[in-house]
Amino acid sequence: MTTGTDHHLIEIDGLTKAYPGVVANDDVSFRIKPGEVHALLGENGAGKSTLVKMIYGLVKPDSGTMRLNGAPFAPAEPRAARASGVAMVFQHFSLFEALTVAENVALGMEDPPGQRELAHRIREVSETYGLPLDPDRLVGDLSAGERQRVEIIRCLLQDPRLLIMDEPTSVLTPQEVDILFETLRKLSSEGTAILYISHKLEEIRALCDSATILRLGKVVGECTPREVSARDMAEMMVGTTLHVPTREAGKGGEVLLKVSGLSVASTTPFGTTLKNVHFEVRAGEVLGIGGVAGNGQDELLAALSGETLAPPDAVSLRGRPIGQLGPNARRRIGVLAAPEERLGHAAAPDMSLTENALLTGVIREELATGGFVNWPKTRSFAERIIAAFDVRTPGPDNAARALSGGNLQKFVIGREILQKPDVLVVNQPTWGVDASAAAAIRQALLDLAAEGAAIVVISQDLDELMEISDRFAALNEGRLTAPRPAKGLTVDEIGLMMGGAHDMEAAHA
């Protein structure tokens, strides 16, 4: 191998890929040296995923060339990319829950050794890189962090020269992120190049040697992350100056929502059971609930929205027990919710925005009389949501499926906020939404709180929670820590709360 300063592991020149109606990548070029940790930075929809899919052989570029170690590189399929030493850890895990760790690893390898030999090698590699893993366990029983280890070890067993990581930290606790970074630094020191995709700027500043910034499919800048501020990178990414929500510290009025001793068994095989959850939210207050994905967030939202019923006294509104009320009964008294999964849970994908507006708004907005739908009124409700939340769509007759993730998210959050709830519960309100729209959604939530509503924000984005919460609590394996004032919490304290320190529970009456 010719190692010189001008030697590059991979050279990407003028890659272009267009889909009907959108150019995902437009003349993208960059280079990575062996052992370099290179960040690919951009908002959702900037074309990061399409770009790495081309490198990994999942998508064929329309034009442009790639060279790997100086030789032309045009993988026809992932198999070919893997054979050339390119490995990828996916954003949404590409794992099989009903198969064991060893079987999952074998599926990602070209020529897996026998089961016993493979199990031995998994143990060996996982010890070397400080990522303990039992090859015989079912993946469905693993935590999100452990699942990511499976993916990483699957890649490492192939001795990759280039490791692509697509938003690897979104499901990890701060402590797990530290472990991951240790592993990546070790790999990089051994000469493996890493292409690291993220929109978390502080992480990139901590880890990466260089960065390429994408906006709307084009390269808009390159920088050395350690030398520029996160804010500068963010502004390059977004293209405008960021608007940060303004927050006046809420004084807190009467207790609106009170949850005491809430225990709900999960309804799905890999779900989490809620165990003795306590908290209360006052009028005008935002309670932020953090935690790694899959620790009971969905179950908590379902218990608060009325999708799963609880003992009457476990959930109460202004002292009135509502645990046995279903979603519509709760909407009637002002308890609204917006779940995480947009398509299929918050919105019916193939129904129009007008129809989707009717689905949750029919009661509070009085969109039906005597069982007959008042379509003009429903349509104008949908139009109000679209106007108030800047939903980019040709009109309310479009199907929910046709909207991009961020726009649909603005619609489903806006639909609940415009109904003027007393209590609003949202899960991942800005997931997959670009930075300026996310800021608008957060501001709308804060405005709602300022008008006297009690708001519960469940999110995996700690920066978001720190920005808008008055108090913060964390879910861990279905248990909720005692809420603490968000102001002054350090990352270490938050990490401990998320990682399962229950010493605060004693302090809770």
Add this chain to the structure above:
Amino acid sequence: MDLSAINPLVLLASLMVAATPILLAAIGELVVEKAGVLNLGVEGMMITGAICGFAIAVETGSPFLGFICAAIGAALLSLIFAFLTQFLLSNQVATGLALTLFGLGLSSLLGQSYVGIKPPATDKLHLPVLSDLPVLGPVLFSHDLMVYVSLAIVAGVWALLKYTRLGLVLRAVGENHDAAHALGYKVIRIRIAAIAFGGACAGLGGAYLSLVRVPQWTEGMTAGAGWIALAIVVFASWKPWRVLLGAYLFGGVTVLQLNLQAAGMAIPVEYLSMSPYLITILVLVIMSSGKGRAALNAPAALGRVFHASS
């Protein structure tokens, strides 16, 4: 009622013959469902296999050729299902039901000139030593070749799913087709192969009915055997050896019901005919209430349409 007229050894021997058609169809469907495809057209593929096998055996005088052509005919029919569901992304349940109705109609059309004919006899095997064993010999080792072929297919499918890479990929495709696609496996190709295999097995099962078990051709002669095969796959919670158990259990019920009728049993035999379905419903209820491994064994992508985005 005279239960003493029922000889348990004869019952056991005829049970193996009675169970073979549904065993073949069920083990084929198990492979299809393990790949994540729900093909409800088993009944249609079976009866198409029955008439294809019957017609070829009559025309050529060779039951062996009949079985081969039955497998090919039913596999071709299943490829219609594969084309509709895998390329045109049609709904699997509706397409499968249509396949059953289409197969029933097609087979009566093809079979019009074969009603009332006797097919060439399929030879019973005579294995040296084994067939001469007292008791066991006549019961276990004196059947025709297809009985043993069906057992070999079950063993083969079990070994394939458990020990081979192909089996692992097949299970992976049925578990999470998006992930399998992301890893670079050919989801559609694997599913089409599985569907064709399931069709071929169902065809063999149908031909066994028309060439050995009955043996003659009548319209609609499968009489729900395909549906029992579908039920057995669920009953067996997608495990090959349990498919064998289920098929012999339900095959036994069929034989027992005939014997009980002959013996003048007091309760209506319809109760026995119902029992496979009742047991299947019971298993489904138990499976969906238990959150452990039993529920997990169902392929997670079963019946879901795969469309490769990007």
